[in-house]
Amino acid sequence: MSEQSKKYLIQMKNVDKYFGEFQALKNINLEVERKERIVICGPSGSGKSTLIRCLNRLEKHNKGQVFIDGNELTDQIKDINAVRREVGMVFQSFNLFPHMTVVKNLMVAQQLVRKISKADAKQRAMHFLERVKIPEQANKYPIQLSGGQQQRVAIARALCMKPKIMLFDEPTSALDPEMINEVLEVMVDLATDGMTMICVTHEMGFARSVADRIIFMDLGEIVEESKPSEFFGNPKNERTKNFLEQILTH
Amino acid sequence: MIVDFTLIAESLPIMLKGIGITFQLLIISGFLGLILAIFLLLMRISGKWYLSFPAQIYIYVFRGTPILVQIFIIYYGLPQFGFIRSSILWSILREPMGCAIVALSLNTGAYVSEILRGGVLAVGKGLIEAGSALGMSAYQKFVYITAPIATRIALPAYSNDVISLLKSTALASTITIADMTGIARTIVANTYAPYEIFISLAIVYLIFTFILQKLFGYTEQYLGRYTKREG
Numbered sequence: 001m002s003e004q005s006k007k008y009l010i011q012m013k014n015v016d017k018y019f020g021e022f023q024a025l026k027n028i029n030l031e032v033e034r035k036e037r038i039v040i041c042g043p044s045g046s047g048k049s050t051l052i053r054c055l056n057r058l059e060k061h062n063k064g065q066v067f068i069d070g071n072e073l074t075d076q077i078k079d080i081n082a083v084r085r086e087v088g089m090v091f092q093s094f095n096l097f098p099h100m101t102v103v104k105n106l107m108v109a110q111q112l113v114r115k116i117s118k119a120d121a122k123q124r125a126m127h128f129l130e131r132v133k134i135p136e137q138a139n140k141y142p143i144q145l146s147g148g149q150q151q152r153v154a155i156a157r158a159l160c161m162k163p164k165i166m167l168f169d170e171p172t173s174a175l176d177p178e179m180i181n182e183v184l185e186v187m188v189d190l191a192t193d194g195m196t197m198i199c200v201t202h203e204m205g206f207a208r209s210v211a212d213r214i215i216f217m218d219l220g221e222i223v224e225e226s227k228p229s230e231f232f233g234n235p236k237n238e239r240t241k242n243f244l245e246q247i248l249t250h
Numbered sequence: 251m252i253v254d255f256t257l258i259a260e261s262l263p264i265m266l267k268g269i270g271i272t273f274q275l276l277i278i279s280g281f282l283g284l285i286l287a288i289f290l291l292l293m294r295i296s297g298k299w300y301l302s303f304p305a306q307i308y309i310y311v312f313r314g315t316p317i318l319v320q321i322f323i324i325y326y327g328l329p330q331f332g333f334i335r336s337s338i339l340w341s342i343l344r345e346p347m348g349c350a351i352v353a354l355s356l357n358t359g360a361y362v363s364e365i366l367r368g369g370v371l372a373v374g375k376g377l378i379e380a381g382s383a384l385g386m387s388a389y390q391k392f393v394y395i396t397a398p399i400a401t402r403i404a405l406p407a408y409s410n411d412v413i414s415l416l417k418s419t420a421l422a423s424t425i426t427i428a429d430m431t432g433i434a435r436t437i438v439a440n441t442y443a444p445y446e447i448f449i450s451l452a453i454v455y456l457i458f459t460f461i462l463q464k465l466f467g468y469t470e471q472y473l474g475r476y477t478k479r480e481g
């Protein structure tokens with residue numbers, strides 16, 4: 001555990017990722033400090049999901065190093081689940097457990113992974129359901145909720161684990177437009193609270209107001225990395241300019 | 251032709267004496283077959299070729315040969331081997347009932363494991379990833395996510411297999427077992443009235459099939475309660 005990798009909550013050094021012959025990530029270097037809020041954007045297939053999935057080892061990188069809070073993610077890692085429970089993840093498709101009620105969805109990993117008693121798990125679950133403003137849905141099944149509500153439950157489920165980092169992979173892109181804001185509000189609330197976050201999103205309003213840094217990816221590379229004011233006001237790279245033109249005129 | 255209702259009335263109660271045997275065959279083989287199926291399934295999805303390959307061979311052999319032939323091999327074939335007769339298995343395989351239960355269990359186990367595997371494969375990959383992202387172990391993900399969802403998905407096909415097993419129990423009558431079919435065959439041999447007896451027998455099986463269908467129907471509704479929006 002080097003001093004440097006301990007300083008950053010997340011550190012990626014020269015990371016390559018291949019799917020067979022295809023190189024999905026090319027020499028990725030990324031450092032994230034505590035409480036930093038990063039937005040990643042870029043065209044479809046540019047490797048955004050692959051990048052954040054390498055951070056909780058849903059994908060294994062092939063070259064380079066990934067550190068989470070000083071722990072290097074390797075095949076030799078003794079307990080990947082000890083790292084994973086510190087890294088919350090929210091998926092585009094919610095991925096709530098359909099056979100459990102909302103409150104059970106929030107309790108199950110607390111009890112199994114954090115070894116918290118049922119009563120405490122339930123109390124914490126209700127606390128976070130209130131935080132995402134849907135305590136009244138606790139005893140429903142996920143299918144009985146709207147998309148926006150389901151995604152808020154998914155965020156609450158991740159928060160129940162008290163993670164140090166939250167990863168969001170296009171959390172609003174499967175939602176109807178009228179539900180996007182209710183989810184973004186929860187994310188802004190989290191950011192204000194000091195959560196370290198990496199969000200893959202094309203919600204540029206959110207990026208502008210919340211992000212400390214915006215990362216633009218294309219063809220598996222980080223093409224540009226800058227503060228929102230610079231990113232929107234004065235993008236340096238041609239590809240970033242083209243992307244912004246496309247997305248902002250939509 | 252004239253249907254002899256008195257004959258039906260007289261022979262039905264005798265045939266029904268075989269219910270106990272039929273149910274024993276169904277329930278014991280169904281249970282043992284399910285246990286076997288779960289083992290085969292775990293071997294099959296273990297990702298280790300030395301577990302998965304034998305399971306595949308097993309399933310291929312038992313699905314690829316007639317159940318009647320399997321019963322005959324176990325009943326007539328195995329006792330030919332001295333080492334079988336001197337093993338502890340002999341206390342089971344000496345009895346026709348033991349042979350029938352072994353054959354039916356081995357056979358249904360092969361089918362059910364494939365049914366369960368279909369259920370496991372149909373569980374969304376995203377749900378397993380959500381479990382991983384929460385730090386759940388492989389065992390926890392299987393028990394708390396995969397298994398309950400796969401069970402619901404596999405249930406309709408599984409209920410088919412149980413009904414099919416009920417009908418396969420009739421084959422036990424070919425190795426001297428007095429289940430309902432065995433008794434019916436004896437009555438037919440004595441009365442030369444195959445029409446009345448076998449039709450009544452068929453109706454008895456239909457009634458049991460109906461009951462099984464209802465039971466599984468309720469179970470499906472219960473397990474599927476989270477798939478409907480209202481409620």
Ligand SMILES: Nc1ncnc2c1ncn2[C@@H]1O[C@H](COP(=O)(O)OP(=O)(O)OP(=O)(O)O)[C@@H](O)[C@H]1O
Binds near residue numbers: 022044046048
């Ligand atoms: N499991 C996989 N097997 C093979 N190729 C994959 C796999 N996952 C991703 N890829 C490929 O890697 C590239 C990057 O995929 P990734 O999902 O990271 O893109 P993305 O930037 O998240 O795109 P999107 O905006 O569409 O979600 C794509 O070309 C994709 O086809």
Ligand SMILES: [Mg+2]
Binds near residue numbers: 048049050169170
């Ligand atoms: Mg993606």
